Amino acid sequence: xxxxxxxxxxxSLAALEQASFVVDGVSRRAMAGFLASPASxxxxxxxxGVLLGHLVLRFNARHAIARIYxxxxxxxxKGRGVGRALVAxxxxxxRERGRTSVRxxxxxxxxxxxxxxxxxxxxxxxxxxxxxxxxxxxLRLQKSLA
Numbered sequence: 001x002x003x004x005x006x007x008x009x010x011x012s013l014a015a016l017e018q019a020s021f022v023v024d025g026v027s028r029r030a031m032a033g034f035l036a037s038p039a040s041x042x043x044x045x046x047x048x049g050v051l052l053g054h055l056v057l058r059f060n061a062r063h064a065i066a067r068i069y070x071x072x073x074x075x076x077x078k079g080r081g082v083g084r085a086l087v088a089x090x091x092x093x094x095r096e097r098g099r100t101s102v103r104x105x106x107x108x109x110x111x112x113x114x115x116x117x118x119x120x121x122x123x124x125x126x127x128x129x130x131x132x133x134x135x136x137x138x139l140r141l142q143k144s145l146a
Contacts, residue, residue: 002089005042005054007035012051013042020072023133026056034058034069043089045082052077055086059097065142066094068104071113083116095145102145105131105138117141 005013013035014028026034034040034056044054053073059066068090073082094102105128106113122141131138 001047002043002045002085005035005044007032009042009044009051010035013044013054016051016054016072016074017070019075023136025072026070031056040069041090041093043086043093045077045086050074052080053082053086055090057090057093057102059094059099064098064100066090066097066099066102068102083113084120087116087120091143091145100145101142103140103142105140107132108137108139114139114141117143 010028010032013031017025017027017031031042034042039059039061041057041059042054043057045052051074053071055071056069057066058069068087071083071086073086091102102122104117104122106117108127118141120143122143124139125142126140128138128140130136
């Protein structure tokens with residue numbers, strides 16, 4: 001089941017971020033801010049009360065592009081379509097808010113995430129050098145929702 005996250009989910013969301021990212025994960029404080037912000041939507045997928053994954057989607061009132069800020073899938077849930085389902089739900093939410101495309105950045109070293117987003121129809125349109133805290137580069141991807 002995919003649903004919007006609430007403040008009651010903060011502990012499990014923060015734990016999944018910490019388990020998923022060595023650097024540049026969303027801090028507990030930032031996640032709390034996303035949960036409280038009307039410019040953000042935090043989606044989570046759970047099964048029998050167990051968090052399988054989450055996605056943070058950001059909206060900017062000045063343009064029609066939504067941004068996937070973070071996506072994380074629990075180790076035990078990898079390979080089960082959780083990431084793909086969360087991306088589809090995020091795209092649906094972006095369309096509902098009148099957005100025409102979705103963007104994100106992915107570590108140049110994160111081949112699994114690159115494969116997921118390419119399979120979902122995202123295209124590379126740029127690169128950032130020295131983007132992450134550890135100096136790593138990021139690919140910029142985008143998908144048109146039209």
